[in-house]
Amino acid sequence: MDVKTLCLGLLTVHEACGYDLKKTFESSFKHFFPAGYGSIYPALADLAEAGLVSCREIPQIGKPDRKVYRITEAGEQAFIKALNRTDPQHKLRSEFLATIYFADRIDDERLADLLDARVERLRESIADISACMDTESPGASFVAGFGAVVAEAAAKYIESNRHLLIGSDNHDKDMHIKVATG
Amino acid sequence: MDVKTLCLGLLTVHEACGYDLKKTFESSFKHFFPAGYGSIYPALADLAEAGLVSCREIPQIGKPDRKVYRITEAGEQAFIKALNRTDPQHKLRSEFLATIYFADRIDDERLADLLDARVERLRESIADISACMDTESPGASFVAGFGAVVAEAAAKYIESNRHLLIGSDNHDKDMHIKVATG
DNA sequence: TTAGGCATGTAAAGTGTTACATGATTTG
DNA sequence: CAAATCATGTAACACTTTACATGCCTAA
Numbered sequence: 001m002d003v004k005t006l007c008l009g010l011l012t013v014h015e016a017c018g019y020d021l022k023k024t025f026e027s028s029f030k031h032f033f034p035a036g037y038g039s040i041y042p043a044l045a046d047l048a049e050a051g052l053v054s055c056r057e058i059p060q061i062g063k064p065d066r067k068v069y070r071i072t073e074a075g076e077q078a079f080i081k082a083l084n085r086t087d088p089q090h091k092l093r094s095e096f097l098a099t100i101y102f103a104d105r106i107d108d109e110r111l112a113d114l115l116d117a118r119v120e121r122l123r124e125s126i127a128d129i130s131a132c133m134d135t136e137s138p139g140a141s142f143v144a145g146f147g148a149v150v151a152e153a154a155a156k157y158i159e160s161n162r163h164l165l166i167g168s169d170n171h172d173k174d175m176h177i178k179v180a181t182g
Numbered sequence: 183m184d185v186k187t188l189c190l191g192l193l194t195v196h197e198a199c200g201y202d203l204k205k206t207f208e209s210s211f212k213h214f215f216p217a218g219y220g221s222i223y224p225a226l227a228d229l230a231e232a233g234l235v236s237c238r239e240i241p242q243i244g245k246p247d248r249k250v251y252r253i254t255e256a257g258e259q260a261f262i263k264a265l266n267r268t269d270p271q272h273k274l275r276s277e278f279l280a281t282i283y284f285a286d287r288i289d290d291e292r293l294a295d296l297l298d299a300r301v302e303r304l305r306e307s308i309a310d311i312s313a314c315m316d317t318e319s320p321g322a323s324f325v326a327g328f329g330a331v332v333a334e335a336a337a338k339y340i341e342s343n344r345h346l347l348i349g350s351d352n353h354d355k356d357m358h359i360k361v362a363t364g
Numbered sequence: 365t366t367a368g369g370c371a372t373g374t375a376a377a378g379t380g381t382t383a384c385a386t387g388a389t390t391t392g
Numbered sequence: 393c394a395a396a397t398c399a400t401g402t403a404a405c406a407c408t409t410t411a412c413a414t415g416c417c418t419a420a
Contacts, residue, residue, distance in 0.1 A: 001277035062416035088277035095183035095270035103321035139285035153335030244388035
């Protein structure tokens with residue numbers, strides 16, 4: 001499941017141009033599958049070349065022609081097949097956590113900034129997600145809810161456990177990780 | 183913060199060979215920063231070439247020479263600098279969520295398998311993490327706790343909300359996402 | 365008048381993944 | 393006897409990211 005397949009999936013819903021798809025990625029996939037123009041445009045070109053989508057060019061004034069892509073029958077089948085490929089991955093790559101792992105080498109001010117910034121981002125993404133829930137398909141809602149719940153858990157954890165990293169209690173071996181349950 | 187920097191960081195703790203580092207990646211970074219030999223060995227070679235680590239070759243019988251890497255003064259400085267680079271990323275790339283987004287195109291059996299498999303993996307990683315907690319630095323414990331809490335939240339969410347995707351209630355607009363609080 | 369939105373793409377660089385290639389020793 | 397562990401790496405491939413390149417229209 002790469003950007004190409006995801007574009008194909010979005011085109012099963014509506015026809016769209018690359019610019020439109022980028023907006024959909026921003027609003028719906030941002031928190032678990034980011035993609036930029038540099039991925040989307042080549043993906044669309046590949047899909048067209050493979051015959052999985054067709055392209056209709058709409059002339060415009062003062063702008064490049066709008067290339068509207070529509071999925072083909074072959075594209076629908078290819079997408080269903082992709083959806084049934086075994087073992088879809090779920091990968092986190094966190095420079096943030098990698099950095100925090102070495103917290104004892106970072107001064108408190110920097111550490112506080114890192115944690116605050118992360119919590120702020122998490123709260124932002126919760127707000128983003130809440131704004132687009134309820135309106136869409138069951139799958140979209142489920143995925144949005146997942147993002148919100150996980151982000152909330154992450155934010156709470158950081159807030160509840162930051163004292164383990166910052167301040168003079170760093171070396172108190174009796175302190176426990178707080179695993180908030182509510 | 184790439185694999186190279188992370189290797190450098192691990193070498194600030196102990197000297198190690200590529201094989202050792204791979205094991206550390208497996209035990210400590212697996213859930214947020216996976217890396218294979220194909221990343222680690224070239225990273226080590228690059229670090230050595232840049233003078234950030236030194237390498238001592240220990241002859242062995244029946245095995246390739248063990249190349250033990252040790253961080254240099256320049257390496258220590260480079261690592262501290264890397265730790266202070268602004269804005270460490272935190273990126274999720276989930277084919278799983280992308281697939282679930284299109285749940286209405288997937289049959290119930292397949293969907294159930296996908297959700298079950300994901301929950302199982304999450305529980306596995308919680309177990310992995312629990313096994314290695316408490317023993318290490320505050321940073322390592324914090325990061326492990328983070329992983330456990332987030333995985334737990336994800337697993338609970340999937341279990342509490344799977345009914346939204348599977349079964350005849352799919353189209354009942356009155357059903358609500360359950361955001362479990364305990 | 366300035367920022368943001370609309371609309372397209374390419375090219376190069378960076379990174380990681382996967383498969384390949386080797387081979388003795390130890391454990392079950 | 394088979395599988396896992398120890399131990400090294402390379403090469404090809406895939407994929408994404410970032411920067412570059414263009415340019416009008418609209419709203420604040």
